[in-house]
Amino acid sequence: MKDLHFILLLLRKEFLLEFRTRSAISGIFLYVISTLFVVYETFVKIQPNVWNTLFWIILLFVAVNAMVKSFVQEKGNRVLYYYSLLNPSHVLIAKIVYNTLLLLVLSLLIWGLFIFFGDNPVKDIGLFLLILLLGSFGFSVTFTFLASLVAASNQSSTLLAVLSFPLIIPIILMLVKISAHALRLIQDTAVSGDLAILVAIDLLLCGVALLLFPFIWRD
Amino acid sequence: MIEKGKIWKFSGVILIVYVIIAGLLIPLKSGIESVEPSYGNAGETLKIQVTGYNTHFKEAGNSLRAWLKWENGKAIAATEMIALDERRMNLTFSIPNNLPENTEVHAVTLLIDSEADGTSVLPSAIFLTQTEKVLTAEEVQWVQPGDFSNNGQITFPFRNILGETIRNTYFHVPLWFGMMFLFLFAVIHSIKYLRKGDAESDLKAEAYTQTGIFYGLLGLITGALWAKNTWGAYWSWDIKQNMTVVALLIYAAYFILRASFEDPEKRARVCAAYGIFAFSTLIPLLYVIPRLTDSLHPGSGGNPAFGSQDLDNTMRMVFYPAVIGFTLFGFWLSSLQFRYLRLQKLREDVD
Numbered sequence: 001m002k003d004l005h006f007i008l009l010l011l012r013k014e015f016l017l018e019f020r021t022r023s024a025i026s027g028i029f030l031y032v033i034s035t036l037f038v039v040y041e042t043f044v045k046i047q048p049n050v051w052n053t054l055f056w057i058i059l060l061f062v063a064v065n066a067m068v069k070s071f072v073q074e075k076g077n078r079v080l081y082y083y084s085l086l087n088p089s090h091v092l093i094a095k096i097v098y099n100t101l102l103l104l105v106l107s108l109l110i111w112g113l114f115i116f117f118g119d120n121p122v123k124d125i126g127l128f129l130l131i132l133l134l135g136s137f138g139f140s141v142t143f144t145f146l147a148s149l150v151a152a153s154n155q156s157s158t159l160l161a162v163l164s165f166p167l168i169i170p171i172i173l174m175l176v177k178i179s180a181h182a183l184r185l186i187q188d189t190a191v192s193g194d195l196a197i198l199v200a201i202d203l204l205l206c207g208v209a210l211l212l213f214p215f216i217w218r219d
Numbered sequence: 220m221i222e223k224g225k226i227w228k229f230s231g232v233i234l235i236v237y238v239i240i241a242g243l244l245i246p247l248k249s250g251i252e253s254v255e256p257s258y259g260n261a262g263e264t265l266k267i268q269v270t271g272y273n274t275h276f277k278e279a280g281n282s283l284r285a286w287l288k289w290e291n292g293k294a295i296a297a298t299e300m301i302a303l304d305e306r307r308m309n310l311t312f313s314i315p316n317n318l319p320e321n322t323e324v325h326a327v328t329l330l331i332d333s334e335a336d337g338t339s340v341l342p343s344a345i346f347l348t349q350t351e352k353v354l355t356a357e358e359v360q361w362v363q364p365g366d367f368s369n370n371g372q373i374t375f376p377f378r379n380i381l382g383e384t385i386r387n388t389y390f391h392v393p394l395w396f397g398m399m400f401l402f403l404f405a406v407i408h409s410i411k412y413l414r415k416g417d418a419e420s421d422l423k424a425e426a427y428t429q430t431g432i433f434y435g436l437l438g439l440i441t442g443a444l445w446a447k448n449t450w451g452a453y454w455s456w457d458i459k460q461n462m463t464v465v466a467l468l469i470y471a472a473y474f475i476l477r478a479s480f481e482d483p484e485k486r487a488r489v490c491a492a493y494g495i496f497a498f499s500t501l502i503p504l505l506y507v508i509p510r511l512t513d514s515l516h517p518g519s520g521g522n523p524a525f526g527s528q529d530l531d532n533t534m535r536m537v538f539y540p541a542v543i544g545f546t547l548f549g550f551w552l553s554s555l556q557f558r559y560l561r562l563q564k565l566r567e568d569v570d
Contacts, residue, residue: 145496149489153479162475163493166468170503177511194511201503208499212492215413 003090010086010094025102028066032106035061036113048121048183055114056175059107059135060168066106067099067143068160071151088217089210095144096137096206103136121183127191128182131175131198138171138202145209148216174198228551234544241537242389249273249336250377251329254344261349262316269308269331271339272377276302279333285310286364287345288328293319293361316353319361324348330364338367341379376531380449387445388534393541394438397549401431402470404553406498409491421487422564424494426557428473430549435467450515459509459516466504469497483564 018025035058040046046054082091111132114120122128142164150160178194180186252270259265269285276283285297299311308331318325329344375385405427412420442460443453454460476493480486509516 146493149476149493152485152489153476159475159479163472166465166472167497167500169462169465170500170508173508197503197507197511201500201507204499204503205496208496212413212495215488216492218488 003087006087006090007094007097010090011098014094014098024069028062028106029109031065032058032062032109033113036110036117040117046118049180049185051114051118051121052176052180052183052185055110056135056172056179058110059103060139060165060172062106062110063103063139063143064161064164066102067140067147068150070095070099070144070147083217088214091217092144092148092210092213096140096209099140099144100133100137103140104133107132107136123184124182128179130195131178131182134195134198134202135171135175138175138198138205139168141202141206141209142168142171145205145213148213152216170201171198174201227547231544231547231551234540235548238389238393238537238541238544242386242541245533245537246372246374247273247383247385248339248372248374248377249275250339250379251331251341251344252379254329254341257344258346258348259314261314261318261347262353263314265312265314265345267310267312267345268303269310269329271306271308271331271336272382273336274331274339275305275333275335276308277305279335282334282368283308284332284364286330286362287312287314288330288364289319289325290328291319292363294330294364295360296362314347315359317359318347318349323350332364332367334368335370337370337372339377373533375533382448384445384448385534387441389537389541391438391441391445392538393545394434394441396542397545398431398434398438400546401427401434401549401553402498402501404550405431406495409494412487412491413495418483418487418564419561421491422560423553423557424491425477426553426560428470428494429556430553432467432470433552434545434549435463435470439463439467446515455515457516458514462504462509466501469500469504473497 039054039058043050043054111122143160146160146164146167150163153159174194174197177186178191178198181191181194250272252272255268255270257267259267279302283300283302285300286294287297288294295312295315297310297312299309301309303309325347326343327345327347329341330338332338378385405424408420408424408427411417412424439460442463446455446457446460447453450457473490473493477486477490480489
């Protein structure tokens, strides 16, 4: 119960900070809109199979840009203050939950803009929403954890892309495959098995990240 | 005498030398490379020319025997056998009017046996067509192929597409096994570092990762050469090949991460964490995803995994030593690399 209390407090802190400095979040929203605009300007008409890949690639780049700053604020004296007060797992869980929600909102925004500019190729809306959630969670776990590594190194955001893109491939391959089924591009008879594998990969990475984060956090 | 601690290094080298000598010098068993023509009709007298591999048709002389065998076990013997040279032979079969199975097209197996070469088998060698059943009272001489000769030579099996490249089993596969062991030890040392904070564990993890990448590259190159000879291209964008490159990219990023730290203690900690995280994605990447998609590689996309029927006993005598030998050699390389890294670090500390 106490854990949940701490996590919720930290989550509230994340939301508060985000709304106080609205520049970051509005930057990401603008990034999404301009990307979509460029995509439609150049593609004109998007076939469903291209749509499927494009959607996840855009979400991938949005996720990197949104999450690279996850631990940038946590520097210097403030970290010392947190460190004496908090359990590192709570910090990571709060960040992952916050980033998952943020990514979920962003992916819904991307989907909405796709529908607004073109049309909606998604046939199985329930399944698509489910993989948006699972995808957001998987991206959030990977990027949040790796952002904490990158933040420790005082390096630019390219390092996050270099570290995370190869690691995200198992997740993105599963996502594209299941979403192809949601778009009825393929008849996937083993869709529940694929979903189970996706959940397993997500949980595996989340578990490993939770185990390792305390060592990164300790400074 | 060899010191006790060095025995494993010497055994690794001896095993690799043995694998290279035995793996490259033991000849392939004789086999049937091709049959021309590879189709025929029921009721006709079928003349075919067989091209063998490592065969001695002339030398075999009278001991030559040949059969066409159906799936249900029935077989007919060749009526005439003329050896043109050691590798080519003309065979004549009188195909019965009524073929023994109730399908239109019959894929029959060709068996050749001789004292010089032992038994060679080519499954689905000839496709026989039967359009309609003929009502004749013909007496077919069905035989049971048997009493096979054994020339007692030590050979590797002949597989049609593989040919001589079957020897790559002793290099490509053990290199992958070795790579996984090396990455596993890198993770163990990373975990050790996070638990104990001993700087040597960090250097060991780095050394094991470096040798692991080296083995991975060698595995990739031997795999590409094998693919050129069996799949037709060095790179066929096969899921297994792609995922392998991704795995190597993940470990290449490990070194970029290492290079971006000034403080050695912080570097060791963050890189150990990344190493463990990376290793945990390796399992879905190399062993789960390739099984879900179509792939040419054994063990993925419905292809049989590396199973018991892929190795015969002669191959096992070389394959298992190869796995042990390459793994031990990898550990030796890693320990040398570790000592080099430790010296380098000492020099940095002195400067």
